[in-house]
Amino acid sequence: MTGKALEVLYYIDQPRTVSEIADRSDNYRNTVNRVLKRFRDRGLVGTDDGRYDFNADFDRLHEFARELAHHLHRQRLEAVAPKGTILWENYDEFLAQAETETDAEGFHETGLARFAAFGLQFLLTAHRYYVYSEELDAVSPAELCCHTLLIDDGSRHHSYCLLLLSHVDVDEEDLREQAVKYGLEDKIDALLHYLETHGEVDDDRLPECDEFQELATDYKIES
Structure with a gap:
């Protein structure tokens, strides 16, 4: 899974539009659209009134992205301030x-x-x-x-x-x-x-x- 894909997963903490995800992740809307299309094609996310959210139990992917980001942040911080x-x-x-x-x-x-x-x-x-x-x-x-x-x-x-x-x-x-x-x-x-x-x-x-x-x-x- 690419860094962009993980980043999009991170910001689907609730139903969000492409613009909201792009603004929060500081990515272009086209980039977010491409990632979300791959997720949708694989059945990971769906849309309701223009907002993307996880299908079934795939919201665990958001938790995975958050935990991974936190782990990397902890490593980086502990390297300079244990x-x-x-x-x-x-x-x-x-x-x-x-x-x-x-x-x-x-x-x-x-x-x-x-x-x-x-x-x-x-x-x-x-x-x-x-x-x-x-x-x-x-x-x-x-x-x-x-x-x-x-x-x-x-x-x-x-x-x-x-x-x-x-x-x-x-x-x-x-x-x-x-x-x-x-x-x-x-x-x-x-x-x-x-x-x-x-x-x-x-x-x-x-x-x-x-x-x-x-x-x-x-x-x-x-x-």
Whole structure:
């Protein structure tokens, strides 16, 4: 089974259209169509209202693809951080917590340490955070915001994301695309709405408006 076939299997976690699978796997629709046609010809998948899903017990193929991808990610992480923990993953990328620093190929620093690249210095813990990706050159502000919320969903990290979004020019469309990728649509929407309405969002993880203004002043940011 080819890598493309495994990748398509990975993303049929629920009934999905060709476009949805292509977007999630970052493949061309024609490529996904060819793979799905082979699956359909062999009776592995069927369609209902344009959405592909597994027939009978063939959904085990999805579990196989997920377990294989996770196994490969674990091997790659343990090679550079034996005590590392995977916090999020898809077919060819993962976000991990490590006990030590690494500059291994494909590992890009993220989390609070990455904020310094955008002029924001925070106290760091003993942990380091990395996203593994063969396609990424460096972690963008939009990606960093999502990684930060995956690392810690608490109020402090939400405030750090608000500081980042107030401090640097983040493309909203890119941020929303990243939110979909990481399953953070509601949280990113809340952050953007908070900034648009100057704090008129009912969410315990977000600061009161005057609290955030004080924090922004401390970091010399115009909120």
